[in-house]
Amino acid sequence: MLLKSFIEVHPDSHFPIQNLPYGVFNREPGSEPRPGVAIGDYVLDLSVVASAGLFDGPYLRNSDCFYQACFLFFPIFVRASDLNPNLNKLLELGRPAWKEARITLQKLLSAAEPILRDNASLREKALVPMGKVQMLLPIAIGDYSDFFASKHHAKNCGVIFRGPENPINPNWFHIPIAYHGRASSVVISGTDIIRPRGQGHPAGNSSPYFGPSRKLDFELEMATVVGPGNELGKPVDVNEAADHIFGLVLMNDWSARDVQAWEYVPLGPFLGKSFGTTLSPWIVTLDALEQFSLDAPEQNPPPLPYLAEKKSKNYDIALQVSIIPAGQKDAHVVTRSNFKHLYWTITQQLAHQTINGCNLRPGDLLGTGTISGPEPDSYGCLLELTWNGQNPLSLGGTSRTFLEDGDEVIFTGCCKGDDYYVGFGKCSGKILPSPP
Amino acid sequence: MLLKSFIEVHPDSHFPIQNLPYGVFNREPGSEPRPGVAIGDYVLDLSVVASAGLFDGPYLRNSDCFYQACFLFFPIFVRASDLNPNLNKLLELGRPAWKEARITLQKLLSAAEPILRDNASLREKALVPMGKVQMLLPIAIGDYSDFFASKHHAKNCGVIFRGPENPINPNWFHIPIAYHGRASSVVISGTDIIRPRGQGHPAGNSSPYFGPSRKLDFELEMATVVGPGNELGKPVDVNEAADHIFGLVLMNDWSARDVQAWEYVPLGPFLGKSFGTTLSPWIVTLDALEQFSLDAPEQNPPPLPYLAEKKSKNYDIALQVSIIPAGQKDAHVVTRSNFKHLYWTITQQLAHQTINGCNLRPGDLLGTGTISGPEPDSYGCLLELTWNGQNPLSLGGTSRTFLEDGDEVIFTGCCKGDDYYVGFGKCSGKILPSPP
Numbered sequence: 001m002l003l004k005s006f007i008e009v010h011p012d013s014h015f016p017i018q019n020l021p022y023g024v025f026n027r028e029p030g031s032e033p034r035p036g037v038a039i040g041d042y043v044l045d046l047s048v049v050a051s052a053g054l055f056d057g058p059y060l061r062n063s064d065c066f067y068q069a070c071f072l073f074f075p076i077f078v079r080a081s082d083l084n085p086n087l088n089k090l091l092e093l094g095r096p097a098w099k100e101a102r103i104t105l106q107k108l109l110s111a112a113e114p115i116l117r118d119n120a121s122l123r124e125k126a127l128v129p130m131g132k133v134q135m136l137l138p139i140a141i142g143d144y145s146d147f148f149a150s151k152h153h154a155k156n157c158g159v160i161f162r163g164p165e166n167p168i169n170p171n172w173f174h175i176p177i178a179y180h181g182r183a184s185s186v187v188i189s190g191t192d193i194i195r196p197r198g199q200g201h202p203a204g205n206s207s208p209y210f211g212p213s214r215k216l217d218f219e220l221e222m223a224t225v226v227g228p229g230n231e232l233g234k235p236v237d238v239n240e241a242a243d244h245i246f247g248l249v250l251m252n253d254w255s256a257r258d259v260q261a262w263e264y265v266p267l268g269p270f271l272g273k274s275f276g277t278t279l280s281p282w283i284v285t286l287d288a289l290e291q292f293s294l295d296a297p298e299q300n301p302p303p304l305p306y307l308a309e310k311k312s313k314n315y316d317i318a319l320q321v322s323i324i325p326a327g328q329k330d331a332h333v334v335t336r337s338n339f340k341h342l343y344w345t346i347t348q349q350l351a352h353q354t355i356n357g358c359n360l361r362p363g364d365l366l367g368t369g370t371i372s373g374p375e376p377d378s379y380g381c382l383l384e385l386t387w388n389g390q391n392p393l394s395l396g397g398t399s400r401t402f403l404e405d406g407d408e409v410i411f412t413g414c415c416k417g418d419d420y421y422v423g424f425g426k427c428s429g430k431i432l433p434s435p436p
Numbered sequence: 437m438l439l440k441s442f443i444e445v446h447p448d449s450h451f452p453i454q455n456l457p458y459g460v461f462n463r464e465p466g467s468e469p470r471p472g473v474a475i476g477d478y479v480l481d482l483s484v485v486a487s488a489g490l491f492d493g494p495y496l497r498n499s500d501c502f503y504q505a506c507f508l509f510f511p512i513f514v515r516a517s518d519l520n521p522n523l524n525k526l527l528e529l530g531r532p533a534w535k536e537a538r539i540t541l542q543k544l545l546s547a548a549e550p551i552l553r554d555n556a557s558l559r560e561k562a563l564v565p566m567g568k569v570q571m572l573l574p575i576a577i578g579d580y581s582d583f584f585a586s587k588h589h590a591k592n593c594g595v596i597f598r599g600p601e602n603p604i605n606p607n608w609f610h611i612p613i614a615y616h617g618r619a620s621s622v623v624i625s626g627t628d629i630i631r632p633r634g635q636g637h638p639a640g641n642s643s644p645y646f647g648p649s650r651k652l653d654f655e656l657e658m659a660t661v662v663g664p665g666n667e668l669g670k671p672v673d674v675n676e677a678a679d680h681i682f683g684l685v686l687m688n689d690w691s692a693r694d695v696q697a698w699e700y701v702p703l704g705p706f707l708g709k710s711f712g713t714t715l716s717p718w719i720v721t722l723d724a725l726e727q728f729s730l731d732a733p734e735q736n737p738p739p740l741p742y743l744a745e746k747k748s749k750n751y752d753i754a755l756q757v758s759i760i761p762a763g764q765k766d767a768h769v770v771t772r773s774n775f776k777h778l779y780w781t782i783t784q785q786l787a788h789q790t791i792n793g794c795n796l797r798p799g800d801l802l803g804t805g806t807i808s809g810p811e812p813d814s815y816g817c818l819l820e821l822t823w824n825g826q827n828p829l830s831l832g833g834t835s836r837t838f839l840e841d842g843d844e845v846i847f848t849g850c851c852k853g854d855d856y857y858v859g860f861g862k863c864s865g866k867i868l869p870s871p872p
Contacts, residue, residue, distance in 0.1 A: 143620050148703060169701055174644050175635060179703035180616035180710070184579050184795045185668055194669035196792035199611060199740065208610050210740050232621055232712070233630035233871070259792065265605050267584060267615035268704020271792040274616070276668070304635065304646050356632035356695065356707040357871075359620045435669070435793075 002419055005109045006117040007127070009040035014282075014414055014423025016040070017109050020102060021247070021282035021424070022087055025133040033085035033136050035066050038282055038425070039109055041130050048126040054115065055104055059097035065089035086140045087283070091227045091246050091362035095287075098227070098246065102287055135281035137188045139225060139363040144186060144277070145353060146221070146253060146367035147178040149344035151297075153372040156384045161261075173301055176344035176352045181253070181367065182274035189250075189280050189427045195405060195434040196275035198259035208262060212434035215257035215389070216403040219370040220321050220380035220411060222339055223251040224346045225283050226364040230354055238309050238351035242286060244360065245346060250280035250319075250411045250427035251367055257383055257402070277367075280411070280427035288422055292316045292415040296345045306355050307348050314340045317424075319371060319413045321380075325395050326406025326431075332395045335385060337371050337378045339413070405433040438855055441545045442553040443563070445476035450718075450850055450859025452476070453545050456538060457683070457718035457860070458523055461569040469521035469572050471502050474718055474861070475545055477566050484562040490551065491540055495533035501525035522576045523719070527663045527682050527798035531723075534663070534682065538723055571717035573624045575661060575799040580617040580713070581789060582657070582689060582803035584608070585780035587733075589808040592820045597697075609737055612780040612788045617689070617803065618710035625686075625716050625863045631841060631870040632711035634695035644698060648870035651693035651825070652839040655806040656757050656816035656847060658775055659687040660782045661719050662800040666790055674745050674787035678722060680796065681782060686716035686755075686847045686863035687803055693819055693838070713803075716847070716863035724858055728752045728851040732781045742791050743784050750776045753860075755807060755849045757816075761831050762842025768831045771821060773807050773814045775849070841869040 005017040015021065015038040024033050025043055036043040049055060050066035065087075090097070108116050116122055148154055151168070154177075158167025171177065187193075195216055200209035227246040230236050236244055253273060260272025296312040317339035322331035344352075349366050370380040379385045382402050386393055389401035403409065408430040414423030441453040451457065451474040460469050461479055472479040485491060486502035501523075526533070544552050552558055584590060587604070590613075594603025607613065623629075631652055636645035663682040666672050672680055689709060696708025732748040753775035758767035780788075785802050806816040815821045818838050822829055825837035839845065844866040850859030 143618055145706075170638075171644075171698055171701065174638075175699055177699065177703055178706050180618055180706065182579055182616055182794060183619075184665075184797050184800070185793075187668070194793050197671075198792050202606075202610075207737070207740065208607075210742065229620075232623070235633075235871075256792070262607055263611055263613065264702065264704070265607065266700065266704070267613055268700070268702070270581075270614050270616065271788070271794065274789075274794040275792040301643070304643065306646065352707070353710075356634050356692070356711040357621075357630050358618060358707065358710040361620050364620070432669075435671075 003106060004111045005039060006111045007040050007042060007109065011420065013040050014421055014425055016420040017106055018417065018420055019284060019288050019422040020105055021284040021288065022138060023281045023283065024086055024136045024138040026136060027128060027133060029134060035087055037105060038130065042127045043130055043133050044109070045126050045128060049108065052122060054108060055101065057100040057104060059093060059100045063093065065093060086363070087138050088140050088363045091139065091225065094228045095243055098285060099287060102285065135188055137186065137279065138281065138283055141183040141186055141363055141365050142361040144181040144183045144365040144367065145178050146181045146369060147176055147344065147349050148369040149176055149342045149349060150369055150372050150380070151343040152341060152374055153370040153380060153384065156372060156379065160383065160388045174304065176349045178349070178353070179268045181277065185274055186277045186279060186365070189278055189429070191278065191429060192432045193254055193276045193429045194432045196256050196259065196271065197434050198256055198271050199262055200258035201262045213256035213258055216431065217255045217257050217382045218321065218403065218409045219253040219255055220319055220335065220337060221251040221253050221367050221370055222248050222413070223279065223368065224248060224350065224366040226360050226366065227362060229360040229362055232359040233357040235354040235357060236351055238307055238347055241347035241350040244350055245286055247283040247285040248289065249283050250413050250424045252278040252409060252411055252427055252429060253367060254278065278427055278429045280424050282425050284422065284424055289315050289415065291417070292422065294340060297343055299343065303348070307351060309345065309347060312345050314342055314345060315415065316340050317413050317415050319411065322410045323395060323400070324408040325398050325400070326404055328396055330396060331410055334393055335377060335379055337373045337380050339371060341371060341373045342368055403431050405431050407431050439542060440547045441475060442547045443476050443478060443545065447856065449476050450857055450861050452856040453542055454853065454856055455720060455724050455858045456541055457720045457724065458574060459717045459719065460522055460572045460574040462572060463564060463569060465570060471523055473541060474566065478563045479566055479569050480545070481562050481564060485544065488558060490544060491537065493536040493540060495529060495536045499529065501529060522799070523574050524576050524799045527575065527661065530664045531679055534721060535723060538721065571624055573622065573715065574717065574719055577619040577622055577799055577801050578797040580619045580622060580801040580803065581614050582617045582805060583612055583614040583780065583785050584805040585612055585778045585785060586805055586808050586816070587779040588777060588810055589806040589816060589820065592808060592815065596819065596824050610740065612785045614789070615704045617713065621710055622713045622715060622801070625714055625865070627714065627865060628868045629690055629712045629865045630868045632692050632695065632707065633870050634692055634707050635698055636694035637698045649692035649694055650838070652867065653691045653693050653818045654757065654839065654845045655689040655691055656755055656771065656773060657687040657689050657803045657806055658684050658849070659715065659804065660684060660786065660802040662796050662802065663798060665796040665798055668795040669793040671790040671793060672787055674743055674783055677783035677786040680786055681722055683719040683721040684725065685719050686849050686860050688714040688845065688847055688863055688865060689803060690714070714863055714865045716860050718861050720858065720860055725751050725851065727853065728858065730776055733779055735779065739784065743787060745781065745783060748781050750778055750781060751851065752776050753849050753851050755847065758846045759831055759836065760844040761834050761836070762840055764832055766832060767846055770829055771813060771815055773809045773816050775807060777807060777809045778804055839867050841867050843867050
């Protein structure tokens with residue numbers, strides 16, 4: 001029988017009781033950040049649940065990972081700024097604690113359970129209408145890496161920049177290629193993105209162009225949120241990598257293509273990416289995604305032993321990008337892709353990241369890279385969709401090669417169950433003009 | 437008249453009263469980390485100085501940046517793990533506070549000042565013999581970037597990998613090229629480095645090599661420790677960049693050349709670098725280095741306006757790398773270089789990093805890249821010194837192309853004043869074998 005909550009959840013909602021994604025929110029601007037899970041049109045305040053003693057299993061009973069409980073005991077002596085306003089402590093606890101939290105919360109929210117359902121005062125404290133909260137970055141990100149795991153994306157970029165002969169570098173088929181990204185400029189959905197200034201390719205022998213980027217792009221990605229880390233020098237086995245993954249978010253790896261093209265030889269992307277990266281606010285757990293797993297694409301040549309998985313899984317997550325062009329009101333879908341198109345799995349990415357002994361820490365972020373599908377209407381960025389500006393996209397009476405000031409870009413992602421969705425909400429950002 | 441301390445400082449010491457570099461230390465393993473400055477063969481415990489009320493200027497009087505003072509008031513309610521065991525709060529305060537601290541400490545330690553000199557009980561508490569302490573990583577590093585700012589290094593790498601025609605990419609003369617590094621694996625001097633495993637170039641059509649790196653190298657670098665940051669979207673002016681720099685450390689950016697060569701196209705170095713990066717424990721402040729500043733090399737073509745400095749400064753810091761080969765006792769000098777050889781200055785590096793709006797945070801690290809001089813005996817890594825293994829180095833009866841297990845690599849750096857040195861101490865690490 002289908003698990004149901006006593007809270008009414010619209011059939012189209014991304015947040016039924018089967019999902020319960022984690023985020024961090026403010027009840028009002030400037031108030032204490034607190035952890036929550038999304039349920040229908042509400043956020044369940046986990047600090048209230050913890051304070052009420054309802055996390056009573058062995059892993060969470062004595063944990064301060066929902067920290068407001070701790071705050072209640074030391075209201076004077078511990079300053080708010082010393083508290084950890086993120087989910088990192090929960091991430092560190094690992095899958096047994098996460099499973100315990102999921103079981104506790106699904107029971108607490110289920111239609112049959114009276115504890116919260118029948119306690120009006122507790123409900124009032126614990127359930128906050130989603131429309132009233134401000135979502136915050138849910139994790140403190142130590143390091144952020146970004147992979148290049150879609151074969152369609154790698155191929156399209158190769159053809160655009162180097163032509164159709166051997167568009168994919170030979171190393172790509174052996175290595176989940178990645179670069180280190182910038183953690184400081186990762187922002188939460190809804191944060192405006194200021195168009196970066198930078199250098200672009202010089203024409204002939206002139207000096208390089210300098211000014212606002214002329215080729216500002218989005219990149220449709222998802223990202224792995226790392227749970228327990230590993231010790232420096234001790235790689236994670238690919239078949240145990242899933243135990244180090246808490247969940248996934250949507251990610252827009254905004255890119256200034258002109259800056260990137262001029263700077264990236266020989267050390268890779270730098271300022272073309274580091275001006276901003278947007279995350280969706282809700283982390284959907286691997287446990288919630290499990291029922292939507294499917295076989296990853298076959299890999300040929302076969303991966304080296306350290307990347308060979310007993311079972312190589314992707315997830316069936318439908319992804320969509322819309323743009324609200326500057327000055328307009330309606331969103332226009334510009335691409336539809338799916339997480340299942342990734343060639344290198346998130347567990348291979350994580351194992352590769354550590355094979356040299358590199359240590360991961362709770363809250364690290366591993367981006368997938370742009371998730372392009374095989375068809376032209378499933379490409380994951382404007383570089384591919386407009387073929388580097390050659391084929392403008394029509395959008396509600398206007399057109400785009402790259403993003404213009406005032407454009408808003410909206411990602412959504414969700415899995416379709418039999419009677420419900422398990423979704424990620426949205427990941428959006430609007431382009432503001434460069435400073436003068 | 438030369439400023440003198442009541443503490444006897446050997447003329448060869450790196451740590452006279454003119455230096456006063458900052459670090460973080462343990463009095464014994466597992467005890468509370470605390471901030472200190474080096475003076476001769478002692479560490480001055482700044483938490484003791486702060487607790488005694490001796491930081492009495494306007495910027496530091498009410499600051500908890502030397503945090504043990506704060507800890508004394510709340511010994512029960514604040515857990516040690518919630519305190520900030522690093523210098524980040526001091527970094528955030530900016531140059532006026534740093535200057536105040538320097539004036540306070542130079543006065544406190546001077547031969548003429550009785551407060552500490554004549555108080556045996558306070559001296560006993562505040563001054564710890566350097567031989568008895570364990571030095572710790574002094575900063576929490578949010579993001580670590582690594583530049584490529586030595587022209588000699590860029591040229592040598594170009595000749596080795598692409599041949600003598602146009603060895604330096606055209607973008608290099610316009611852009612302080614850099615990549616994002618891995619913050620999690622930055623370690624303090626003295627930490628062993630485990631030889632990374634990884635993929636190396638396949639021979640012909642075979643699968644890539646996988647195993648312990650066969651081309652493990654050091655890179656002689658220094659790194660800027662960032663003080664106050666900047667807001668996302670608001671670049672730092674190059675002529676104000678020095679106000680965002682607390683000081684410098686020595687840095688060994690260990691590199692697996694075979695891994696790097698196979699992985700780096702098109703997204704740059706990743707696992708070839710991320711297995712470990714070693715910092716020297718003492719941060720020498722820009723204020724202490726100021727008297728050793730000199731004009732940076734002329735830049736031709738002239739830099740774009742956002743990189744054009746009113747005064748372009750380097751520092752005259754003599755750098756040296758020694759190796760103690762496995763099984764031996766003596767260190768052999770393998771190169772002598774100097775910070776003054778850098779083409780792009782640290783202020784240009786910092787301004788470039790932010791020109792796209794990227795935000796810096798206190799404790800961020802900006803590596804210079806390998807600091808090679810013009811002569812073959814001043815090259816900053818084995819790749820250059822042995823010309824990619826073609827010309828082995830002789831070392832005390834043995835020879836090296838790249839590093840072997842058991843080798844210890846030691847960097848030192850110092851500025852020569854009229855009657856004293858201002859130095860960085862050492863930055864060392866020993867290579868341990870790969871896990872089986």
